[in-house]
Amino acid sequence: MASQRPTSAAGGGKTYFEQQRELLIGEIAMSFEQVLANINKLNRSLESVITVGNEFSSVEALWSQFEGVMGKEEESGGGEDTVKEERGAKREEEETEITGHGDEEEERSDR
Numbered sequence: 001m002a003s004q005r006p007t008s009a010a011g012g013g014k015t016y017f018e019q020q021r022e023l024l025i026g027e028i029a030m031s032f033e034q035v036l037a038n039i040n041k042l043n044r045s046l047e048s049v050i051t052v053g054n055e056f057s058s059v060e061a062l063w064s065q066f067e068g069v070m071g072k073e074e075e076s077g078g079g080e081d082t083v084k085e086e087r088g089a090k091r092e093e094e095e096t097e098i099t100g101h102g103d104e105e106e107e108r109s110d111r
Contacts, residue, residue, distance in 0.1 A: 014022075
């Protein structure tokens with residue numbers, strides 16, 4: 001009966017299984033090298049992104065400070081607007097009173 005396992009002609013060579021195993025191990029090694037190269041590339045890209053992000057930290061701090069200052073002015077500014085509106089209303093009342101008294105005096109002089 002013939003053997004179902006192919007062997008080399010010399011008898012001391014590698015079997016078919018061993019040859020296929022070496023081929024697969026070689027392919028796996030190449031794949032690992034590609035994965036390692038891609039991971040290194042990704043790492044460099046991430047470092048670049050982080051570097052660019054860190055360059056904007058001073059801009060972010062400046063905008064945060066600006067936002068804080070504007071927020072404080074809005075809080076205190078709301079009270080000032082109310083006071084200004086009240087002062088404006090009082091001035092309008094005074095002007096109306098002055099104008100109203102003037103009209104009455106004119107009416108009295110007409111009589």
